[in-house]
Amino acid sequence: MNKKYDQIFRENLQEIFPQVLAAFNNVEYRQVKPLPTTLVKTLQREPDFLFEVQTASGKQLLHVDVQTKHDAAMHRRMLLYAALLFDKYQLPVKQIVLYIGGGRQTMTDAIVMADFAYHYQLIDFRQIPYKSLLSSTNPAKVLFAILGDFGGDSDEKATTAILTRLKQTVKDDTNAFVHLQVLADLRNLGTLVTQIAKTMALDIKATETSLFKQGKAEGKLEMARKLLKEGVKPETISKASGLPLSEIKKLSDN
Numbered sequence: 001m002n003k004k005y006d007q008i009f010r011e012n013l014q015e016i017f018p019q020v021l022a023a024f025n026n027v028e029y030r031q032v033k034p035l036p037t038t039l040v041k042t043l044q045r046e047p048d049f050l051f052e053v054q055t056a057s058g059k060q061l062l063h064v065d066v067q068t069k070h071d072a073a074m075h076r077r078m079l080l081y082a083a084l085l086f087d088k089y090q091l092p093v094k095q096i097v098l099y100i101g102g103g104r105q106t107m108t109d110a111i112v113m114a115d116f117a118y119h120y121q122l123i124d125f126r127q128i129p130y131k132s133l134l135s136s137t138n139p140a141k142v143l144f145a146i147l148g149d150f151g152g153d154s155d156e157k158a159t160t161a162i163l164t165r166l167k168q169t170v171k172d173d174t175n176a177f178v179h180l181q182v183l184a185d186l187r188n189l190g191t192l193v194t195q196i197a198k199t200m201a202l203d204i205k206a207t208e209t210s211l212f213k214q215g216k217a218e219g220k221l222e223m224a225r226k227l228l229k230e231g232v233k234p235e236t237i238s239k240a241s242g243l244p245l246s247e248i249k250k251l252s253d254n
Helices: 003-022 074-089 130-134 139-147 155-170 175-187 190-199 210-218 220-229 234-241 245-253
Strands: 031-034 049-055 058-067 093-099 110-113 116-119 121-124
Touching (some): 003 175, 074 093, 074 116, 130 139, 139 175, 175 190, 175 234, 190 234, 220 234, 234 245
Parallel strands (some): 058 093
Antiparallel strands (some): 031 049, 049 058
């Protein structure tokens, strides 16, 4: 998973993944326990998310990876993960790839050979109606509505609805708005989020939020350099860090 989105997903995925799965599966996860993600054999692999879950059928592992880009080797990578996870935990393994990229995904989700067949579940987040997430009172679910299917609604209408609902659910916490702005870039909606936020008198700042706690320790300029290398837009960094846009652009030119 792209490091740019790693923290957002680690903070919010445990909140939203039951609803994501409910949209594509008829399984109720009764208990969920996060597990270490580092797998060491002769190879070292680290899945994005790993959970031990209890279902009506018994205990199993739930392995979730998040993709922002097409990966032609995804089916081979997931098969390797499955083998390592089963070997380590000796439990059935359920695997899901959440695709949140902006382009059409064409990844292969299966491997079929003469005496062997393998399959993982590939979920394109754009198949989830954004309004189904807006109905929640949980800010984490509302946040990810920006990656959902807008249906017949225009970008402006859907984004306005998401910001409105987020404002109702997060109260005084601005962290979610910063996360929304970063995720919106995956749909090329970052500028639109900023524009609509201004009309709603929302001041999106994050100098005291979790996105920039590390930045306060290392220095805002150093964090800005790292975010620029990850491909985050200067305008987004300026909004989130409180640094002048001119300073961010100077960093990008150096």
